[in-house]
Amino acid sequence: MRRHSRRRASALALTVSGVLLAAGCAGATGGGSSDGERVTAPGPEVLDQAEGVTTVTFWHSMGGGALGDALAALTDRFNEENEGSIRVELVYKNSYDDALTAYKAAISSNQTPSLIQVYDIGSQFMIDSGQTIPVQEFADADGVDFDDLQPNIAGYYSIDDTLYSMPFNTSMPLMYFNVDAFEEAGLDPDNPPRTLADIREAAEALTETDAAGNTTRYGFGAAIYGWFLEQWTAGAGLDMCDGANGREERASEVLIDQDTQVELLQWWKQMIDDGLALNTGRETSAAQDAFTAGRTAITLESTGSLGDFLAGAEGRFEVDTAFYPKVSSEDAGGPIIGGASLWISGPGHEPAEQRAAWEYVKFLSTADNQAEWHTSTGYFPTNRAALETDLDREWRAENPQFDTAVDQLEATELTTATQGCLAGAMPKVRQLAEEAIEAALTGAKSVEDALGDAREALRGEMSAYTDSIGG
Amino acid sequence: MPNVPLPSDPRRRARRRRDITLALAFLAPSLLVFAVFVFFPLGQAVFLATRGSDLFGRPTVSVGFGNFAKLLTPEFGGVLLLTLGYVVLVVVPSIVLPLALAVPMAQRLPGMRLFRTAFALPFAYSVAAASVVFSLLYNPGTSVLNWVLESLGGQGRAWLTDPSLALVSVALVTVWMNTGFNLLVLSAALAGRDEEVLEAAVLDGARGPSMLFRITIPLITPSLFFLVVVTTLNALQSFGQIFILTRGGPNGATGVLVYSIYDTAFANNASDFGLASAQGLVLLLVGLALAAIQFGIIERRVHYQ
Numbered sequence: 051m052r053r054h055s056r057r058r059a060s061a062l063a064l065t066v067s068g069v070l071l072a073a074g075c076a077g078a079t080g081g082g083s084s085d086g087e088r089v090t091a092p093g094p095e096v097l098d099q100a101e102g103v104t105t106v107t108f109w110h111s112m113g114g115g116a117l118g119d120a121l122a123a124l125t126d127r128f129n130e131e132n133e134g135s136i137r138v139e140l141v142y143k144n145s146y147d148d149a150l151t152a153y154k155a156a157i158s159s160n161q162t163p164s165l166i167q168v169y170d171i172g173s174q175f176m177i178d179s180g181q182t183i184p185v186q187e188f189a190d191a192d193g194v195d196f197d198d199l200q201p202n203i204a205g206y207y208s209i210d211d212t213l214y215s216m217p218f219n220t221s222m223p224l225m226y227f228n229v230d231a232f233e234e235a236g237l238d239p240d241n242p243p244r245t246l247a248d249i250r251e252a253a254e255a256l257t258e259t260d261a262a263g264n265t266t267r268y269g270f271g272a273a274i275y276g277w278f279l280e281q282w283t284a285g286a287g288l289d290m291c292d293g294a295n296g297r298e299e300r301a302s303e304v305l306i307d308q309d310t311q312v313e314l315l316q317w318w319k320q321m322i323d324d325g326l327a328l329n330t331g332r333e334t335s336a337a338q339d340a341f342t343a344g345r346t347a348i349t350l351e352s353t354g355s356l357g358d359f360l361a362g363a364e365g366r367f368e369v370d371t372a373f374y375p376k377v378s379s380e381d382a383g384g385p386i387i388g389g390a391s392l393w394i395s396g397p398g399h400e401p402a403e404q405r406a407a408w409e410y411v412k413f414l415s416t417a418d419n420q421a422e423w424h425t426s427t428g429y430f431p432t433n434r435a436a437l438e439t440d441l442d443r444e445w446r447a448e449n450p451q452f453d454t455a456v457d458q459l460e461a462t463e464l465t466t467a468t469q470g471c472l473a474g475a476m477p478k479v480r481q482l483a484e485e486a487i488e489a490a491l492t493g494a495k496s497v498e499d500a501l502g503d504a505r506e507a508l509r510g511e512m513s514a515y516t517d518s519i520g521g
Numbered sequence: 522m523p524n525v526p527l528p529s530d531p532r533r534r535a536r537r538r539r540d541i542t543l544a545l546a547f548l549a550p551s552l553l554v555f556a557v558f559v560f561f562p563l564g565q566a567v568f569l570a571t572r573g574s575d576l577f578g579r580p581t582v583s584v585g586f587g588n589f590a591k592l593l594t595p596e597f598g599g600v601l602l603l604t605l606g607y608v609v610l611v612v613v614p615s616i617v618l619p620l621a622l623a624v625p626m627a628q629r630l631p632g633m634r635l636f637r638t639a640f641a642l643p644f645a646y647s648v649a650a651a652s653v654v655f656s657l658l659y660n661p662g663t664s665v666l667n668w669v670l671e672s673l674g675g676q677g678r679a680w681l682t683d684p685s686l687a688l689v690s691v692a693l694v695t696v697w698m699n700t701g702f703n704l705l706v707l708s709a710a711l712a713g714r715d716e717e718v719l720e721a722a723v724l725d726g727a728r729g730p731s732m733l734f735r736i737t738i739p740l741i742t743p744s745l746f747f748l749v750v751v752t753t754l755n756a757l758q759s760f761g762q763i764f765i766l767t768r769g770g771p772n773g774a775t776g777v778l779v780y781s782i783y784d785t786a787f788a789n790n791a792s793d794f795g796l797a798s799a800q801g802l803v804l805l806l807v808g809l810a811l812a813a814i815q816f817g818i819i820e821r822r823v824h825y826q
Binding site: 155158172264271330332333337339340341343345346477478485488492 | 574575576577578579660661662663671674676677679681682683684767768770771772773787788789790791792
């Protein structure tokens with residue numbers, strides 16, 4: 051009997067502590083205050099006046115081998131060149147989401163890093179946070195301009211003609227296809243599909259089944275990725291949000307159920323139902339695996355995946371790239387750039403530290419360094435002059451697939467549609483877009499209902515965000 | 522206990538006080554750990570659950586039970602039902618499968634040790650490592666499992682992208698992970714059976730199924746009960762396998778409670794710590810309720826020797 055009660059007590063204690071831990075996990079934040087004080091950019095003199103070495107902490111999300119190594123190599127060179135005055139310390143903060151979560155906690159405890167890399171869709175949040183100094187102010191203080199910046203890239207990060215953050219790693223969506231499969235199916239790889247109808251026609255020729263009725267190759271397969279929906283929308287020249295994509299006034303509505311988007315999802319669902327497209331879910335790596343394994347012949351991905359695709363398909367089939375397709379042939383828009391940019395922290399940081407961060411940001415943006423970044427990672431160079439460097443020219447001559455991205459960006463006219471939607475709730479927009487696509491593709495909801503419900507839900511998310519900033 | 526101490530006895534009172542002091546001194550380290558890692562976070566969760574969240578996830582004004590009121594939706598009810606369904610999908614096979622393996626392995630045959638080690642190995646895996654391995658098995662485009670099925674003339678399945686299958690696929694990973702530990706516990710329990718009882722049962726004519734269900738299982742009920750409670754709580758807190766394999770999808774088919782907490786607090790720049798804490802407290806209540814039910818109903822049938 052004694053043994054009984056002791057066991058019982060210890061099992062209950064185990065039960066309670068286990069659940070308590072799980073409950074406690076949800077609540078870990080600190081107190082602190084935020085003051086939206088406006089900080090102006092210090093000039094170059096503050097560094098001369100500073101004593102000793104000024105340390106810049108840089109939170110980034112460039113992990114995974116090639117990216118992290120390339121950033122470390124550039125940073126080491128910067129530290130060598132500025133020995134005795136500036137030292138940049140790289141802190142890898144895992145994914146963009148994780149970095150932003152950590153940044154929020156740091157705001158509460160006044161421990162923000164000097165510099166942080168934030169994904170494109172976090173831009174409005176960063177502006178609203180009031181924690182940063184626009185890079186425009188540093189440039190104005192120095193009397194320099196951003197003429198070298200590729201205009202479409204600068205366009206994304208500019209609001210009211212002010213460049214808030216410095217674009218760093220920039221990507222664009224492309225269509226990738228398996229050249230060998232095209233040739234086998236009697237398709238012309240020099241004339242790849244350009245519209246939904248084209249892709250379907252090609253997919254009908256590309257899809258193969260074995261004797262047992264299992265599909266061995268699907269014509270098409272792309273991840274359920276909200277970014278792609280934004281791209282199709284911009285490709286049709288349409289804004290994704292009201293307020294001219296949030297560029298003229300704060301967006302309050304996500305225009306996610308327009309005819310173009312409905313047409314796209316109906317096409318996509320039909321492709322899956324007819325066995326012409328493979329649904330690999332929301333995980334982008336699954337769609338990439340399917341393409342490199344030869345299970346899908348056409349896919350959509352960012353320019354940043356080209357290196358992996360070339361390596362993955364090496365010796366088995368040839369990979370080529372084409373412009374991101376359009377929903378219909380009349381669509382006159384173009385793709386939106388994606389990726390991340392660099393934000394310099396203001397409040398709570400010494401002028402010398404702010405200035406040192408700016409020096410580092412400038413260093414990363416030079417033509418030579420962007421050429422090095424481009425050729426070692428596949429991210430698009432933000433500096434136009436980088437494309438004219440010998441390094442970049444030779445590399446593109448060897449890897450002509452990278453030219454597609456250059457041509458595509460040059461061919462894209464900068465409009466509010468191709469600037470992309472600027473909204474604080476943008477990460478949520480992408481998540482709910484993915485849920486809507488998933489619901490439509492799996493048949494849980496009709497395309498119209500899925501998109502209509504998402505628009506309804508996003509109206510709430512957008513106003514909740516606006517409420518949270520007290521705007 | 523013939524010598525009941527009288528409260529007026531000063532020597533005994535002094536000793537009693539010394540005992541209490543000593544007990545407290547020994548308990549202090551664990552109480553401190555509990556305070557820091559359990560009681561404080563719990564208090565914090567209760568506090569946050571009654572607060573709104575600002576742009577940076579900092580607690581703002583009191584909203585009373587507002588966060589809990591927000592949970593009174595069919596969607597959240599669906600999350601709770603899904604979580605319970607997942608727990609059942611995990612717990613039942615996590616007990617039955619190791620039992621089915623442990624009983625034959627309790628025979629003293631040569632080479633059994635090798636099997637026991639092999640079957641217990643999943644115990645040594647981390648959730649992340651196991652999930653990555655299973656993501657290769659389940660991969661929608663390049664599934665190893667489908668390759669095997671198709672080579673055998675069967676049909677491949679969309680393990681993670683079919684909404685009706687995804688929860689089962691994730692539960693399977695959890696069952697696989699649980700099997701190792703549960704097998705160890707059950708093997709130890711079987712080895713600890715009283716030889717005399719077994720011999721007596723054999724003499725009385727117990728064989729096969731009647732031996733298993735009338736003798737063996739009643740003898741190991743303490744271990745079985747322990748596993749039911751622990752496995753239930755583990756299942757309730759599953760996160761890693763869902764985060765890595767399905768991210769709650771497709772169509773929310775694997776969006777169990779802990780994933781929902783993560784989604785509210787950390788994903789997509791959300792930072793609604795108030796609502797997430799409220800969900801965390803619901804998780805606490807669900808865990809306590811399940812444990813209470815188990816202690817109230819199942820433990821009555823547990824046979825302690």
